Amino acid sequence: MTITEERVQAPPPSPPPAKVSDRLHHERRLGLRLSAPAFIVMILVTAYPLGYAVVLSFYKYRLTDPDGRQFVGLQNYLTVLTDPVWWSAVTTTAIITLVSVAIELVLGFGFAWVMYRIVRGRSFVRTAILVPYGIITVVSAFVWRYAFQLDSGFVNQWFGLGEFNWFGERWSSLFVITLSEIWKTTPFISLLLLAGLVQVPGELLEAAKVDGASAWQRLWKVVLPNMKAAIMVAVLFRTLDAWRIFDNPFVMTGGANETETLSFLAYRQNVTLVNLGAGSAISVLLFVTVVLIALMFIKGFKTDLSQVRGDED
């Protein structure tokens, strides 16, 4: 670094401003150089393929018929958007997302509260809660599937449901899919909420208590408003994560009975059917839905992303 050289070479009355700007210049270059690999790796596998998907989406292109590739303009988008399969996937994804995020928020807050207040066995609970977080989603999907499946499961026997086939129809399938999703991801949301909870000033709670506020009032008037940022961030993260759900429906139903989600549809069109034209249109539309949800949170609900981004201020 230049400072050392200057210390040796520069005469004592060297002007400090020049030194500062020199240092700043160096800092900028070092900063860019250090973050360049991260920039490159992140762009390489997202921006370029996404651009490629946009291009492909304007073509009729199947890998089974590579010579039949031809420019069709917006035809693929029209086909997708008028297809009930797309709208069924949108509905399925939306239902799973709304239900799982809503339940996880309540459950996760409960968990966070317990972890916050518990004295004996605190680290035990935190360890236990991390197991669903770390477990492979496909494994979680199999475990829950086999619990409900007719030949292997115990659920029907325990609840006296006889021969009820959980995976034989849409709503019961979605129930099991959502259950697995909730079991696996509540820990994440509860840890984010716990981080918000510990930041609620203790004096405020004490003051409210002294003023005679009930536990319920303290929760709604003091605790929740003070952790609004953490809640919004947790909800945004989980919503976008749930919106991409793929593993659970893939393992449990294979998309049968209208349980196909958007990610699943994109996968099936692109990889299974190698229908890259329409598949790319679905990819682009899926990306657009994610952007719309993110915008809704950031503009609509004023979610403060500087917290997540880790900006200094």
Added chain:
Amino acid sequence: MDGRKTSNWWTVWGVVILLWAAFPLVWMLSLAFKDPATFRSGEASFFPAEWTWTNFETVFSDDLFTSALRNSFGIAVIATAISVVIAMFAAYAIARLDFRGKKLLLSMALGIAMFPQAALVGPLFNMWRGLGIYDTWIGLIIPYLTFALPLSIWTMSAFFRQIPWEMEQAAQVDGATAWQAFRKVIVPLAAPGVFTTGILTFFFCWNEFLLAISLTSTDQARTVPAALSFFTGASQFESPVTAVMAASVVVTIPVVILVLVFQRRIVAGLTAGAVKG
């Protein structure tokens, strides 16, 4: 007296959470030890009538599973190592330096963390076949790097902010260059954060399923989650249920060990990365 009573109640709730987390695991274990031929005969009881190791023998004698285990470990470890190194530089720059592009880097990381991977499987599938890296380790490592980096960068920059940077300045005053100060002073201080980031990144790669089934087709690079979804058991006449559970038990063991040993760090890492503490 009252305080102790309340504290007992919280412990009861803690036990409820414990059961909630452990119950599916117990079910997984129980199914994994059931006899594959008779597990569904009679009443489908929760615990096995007879405990047997057969399923574990089945999965370990199956090339599909053993090669998947090898692929999963190899790919996850390599992707984690590279991701952590790249993120380490970026996180240092974010936590420590003032430069244009910092906001862009953070926003981009955030955007990619939310990016729907399914939107990329089509183009990647096609590109990877063109490049000849379809169904190879490197073909999975590259996208894993991309999607693990945001997590690595946040978690690590959050840790790096807590480092007493005066020590770096002190080293620089003593004549060390910025690079030396980084390497000799900061790296040892930053090691715990780097390590925690590594665990979280490993979980991500160990878990990933969508890209794994989209970009592989054979034993050559198929990872455990992908292999599990194709697993058919010892023979086609036998139900794969118990064998799949045995394989699941095997791949859950590393997760449980990491969680048990590094619980405190993982919690710190998860919360530090997402919400400024």
